[in-house]
Amino acid sequence: MKTRDKIILASLELFNERGERNVTTNHIAAHLAISPGNLYYHFRNKSDIIYEIFLEYEKLVDFYLDIPRDRPLTLDDLTFYLESVFDGLWSYRFFHRDLEYLLDSDPRLRKDYREFTNRCLAAISQIFEKMSEAGIIEPQPEDLRSAMSLNVWLVITNWMAFLKTAHAADEPASLSLTELKQGIYQVLTLEIPYLTAGYREQVMALREKYRPSLPEPAGTSVGTNQSK
Amino acid sequence: MKTRDKIILASLELFNERGERNVTTNHIAAHLAISPGNLYYHFRNKSDIIYEIFLEYEKLVDFYLDIPRDRPLTLDDLTFYLESVFDGLWSYRFFHRDLEYLLDSDPRLRKDYREFTNRCLAAISQIFEKMSEAGIIEPQPEDLRSAMSLNVWLVITNWMAFLKTAHAADEPASLSLTELKQGIYQVLTLEIPYLTAGYREQVMALREKYRPSLPEPAGTSVGTNQSK
DNA sequence: GTATTATTAGAGTATATACTCTAGGCAGTC
DNA sequence: GACTGCCTAGAGTATATACTCTAATAATAC
Numbered sequence: 001m002k003t004r005d006k007i008i009l010a011s012l013e014l015f016n017e018r019g020e021r022n023v024t025t026n027h028i029a030a031h032l033a034i035s036p037g038n039l040y041y042h043f044r045n046k047s048d049i050i051y052e053i054f055l056e057y058e059k060l061v062d063f064y065l066d067i068p069r070d071r072p073l074t075l076d077d078l079t080f081y082l083e084s085v086f087d088g089l090w091s092y093r094f095f096h097r098d099l100e101y102l103l104d105s106d107p108r109l110r111k112d113y114r115e116f117t118n119r120c121l122a123a124i125s126q127i128f129e130k131m132s133e134a135g136i137i138e139p140q141p142e143d144l145r146s147a148m149s150l151n152v153w154l155v156i157t158n159w160m161a162f163l164k165t166a167h168a169a170d171e172p173a174s175l176s177l178t179e180l181k182q183g184i185y186q187v188l189t190l191e192i193p194y195l196t197a198g199y200r201e202q203v204m205a206l207r208e209k210y211r212p213s214l215p216e217p218a219g220t221s222v223g224t225n226q227s228k
Numbered sequence: 229m230k231t232r233d234k235i236i237l238a239s240l241e242l243f244n245e246r247g248e249r250n251v252t253t254n255h256i257a258a259h260l261a262i263s264p265g266n267l268y269y270h271f272r273n274k275s276d277i278i279y280e281i282f283l284e285y286e287k288l289v290d291f292y293l294d295i296p297r298d299r300p301l302t303l304d305d306l307t308f309y310l311e312s313v314f315d316g317l318w319s320y321r322f323f324h325r326d327l328e329y330l331l332d333s334d335p336r337l338r339k340d341y342r343e344f345t346n347r348c349l350a351a352i353s354q355i356f357e358k359m360s361e362a363g364i365i366e367p368q369p370e371d372l373r374s375a376m377s378l379n380v381w382l383v384i385t386n387w388m389a390f391l392k393t394a395h396a397a398d399e400p401a402s403l404s405l406t407e408l409k410q411g412i413y414q415v416l417t418l419e420i421p422y423l424t425a426g427y428r429e430q431v432m433a434l435r436e437k438y439r440p441s442l443p444e445p446a447g448t449s450v451g452t453n454q455s456k
Numbered sequence: 457g458t459a460t461t462a463t464t465a466g467a468g469t470a471t472a473t474a475c476t477c478t479a480g481g482c483a484g485t486c
Numbered sequence: 487g488a489c490t491g492c493c494t495a496g497a498g499t500a501t502a503t504a505c506t507c508t509a510a511t512a513a514t515a516c
Contacts, residue, residue: 021249097328099389100247100389103393114393114394117394144417144420147414147417148417150414151383154387155382158382161386162382164328186375189375190418192372193422
């Protein structure tokens with residue numbers, strides 16, 4: 001693998017594990033057993049590394065959230081979208097953690113992320129629209145749909161932060177993909193009142209799959225179930 | 229005012245304005261025109277200052293979220309809760325921005341914040357319960373209510389981050405209390421489907437008050453409308 | 457082979473940051 | 487007035503961090 005790609009990969013790994021704030025360029029170089037000079041040959045600064053990682057993340061999500069225009073949505077589609085989005089969040093989980101700081105220190109990133117958000121919101125809204133076309137949820141007026149989409153976005157992007165902060169006091173860092181996907185339970189909770197009679201049971205069954213196993217057993221967490 | 233209190237106040241102000249990460253203890257001392265030594269006479273370290281600020285924040289929110297047991301809830305109560313919570317978020321807005329890092333660097337804070345979250349979730353759930361008792365919303369089963377409460381919490385705590393990141397590319401820092409309170413619109417959106425016929429119109433009217441004035445005019449933002 | 461270009465090492469630097477240490481001032485009290 | 491306890495100044499420090507510079511090595515082109 002090219003050194004440049006190795007740097008991106010190692011940075012992502014370290015950022016996810018320890019948080020961007022706690023990972024220096026020297027750490028990254030040391031982790032790869034290359035010199036700082038080498039790292040700076042490939043990237044002008046830390047921001048550039050982060051920006052490259054963001055571009056990958058963006059590409060991934062844009063790929064997943066490509067809504068088919070030629071056919072109605074199915075419940076499988078919905079499941080796929082939810083699973084994919086949370087997979088993406090997991091793989092790039094450092095990103096939302098320090099989002100504000102990152103955007104403040106890089107105008108490019110700020111601009112791109114803003115557009116990215118808008119695309120995501122549009123995609124969510126579109127999914128709602130196609131779900132009502134498919135008879136899964138009742139149709140809703142435009143402005144309610146966009147407010148709902150925004151709430152979905154807020155729940156999705158904040159779910160991980162909630163998990164991390166609500167975790168047992170003794171285990172600061174632990175978090176598993178399984179737990180993260182309980183966010184799907186929360187997202188589907190938002191849709192419950194809008195479900196049509198015909199699909200209600202099916203969606204509720206889907207939601208049930210993601211229900212948190214126990215009400216915060218405080219210590220039973222999987223532990224160091226990190227990325228890899 | 230005592231130096232100790234001045235330090236807390238100035239820290240809060242600077243943290244809110246520039247983000248905790250961008251404010252050093254030397255900055256705080258310089259801002260107050262006192263020596264670093266003086267600052268460290270009153271606080272052992274930066275974490276201690278942050279912890280003190282958190283205790284104030286906690287006290288404030290706990291005070292606001294004291295739910296009356298002896299009488300039913302009114303719509304005015306609901307408005308008060310929402311307004312107060314967002315006022316609190318505004319006054320201590322640095323806190324949620326760097327929350328994860330802060331909790332990772334101070335076990336005391338981690339533990340306290342976790343308990344704080346649980347109290348808030350309980351309070352939200354209780355508000356839902358009393359609202360259904362008052363006939364404002366339809367009664368819901370226990371576990372739906374708690375999932376809904378969690379969603380309310382997620383929307384509330386993430387709303388400011390959303391605003392900051394979704395803001396126009398050219399103005400990174402600007403944010404006003406008015407905009408922040410549009411979060412109330414989003415929270416009330418969550419409750420729409422559960423409203424009883426008798427209260428539907430009133431709540432919708434309340435919600436309307438917080439509707440974002442324009443769909444992202446991208447540049448019309450109020451600018452440096454900071455705390456003070 | 458040689459010239460050129462791309463990559464790498466590694467020592468080094470300027471700056472920042474959290475925090476320490478010593479000396480002294482100032483208020484009250486006897 | 488001197489003793490005491492609280493407060494303050496300000497120089498100073500150890501460490502970290504992002505990043506640079508030079509020289510050397512590997513790869514490629516001709």
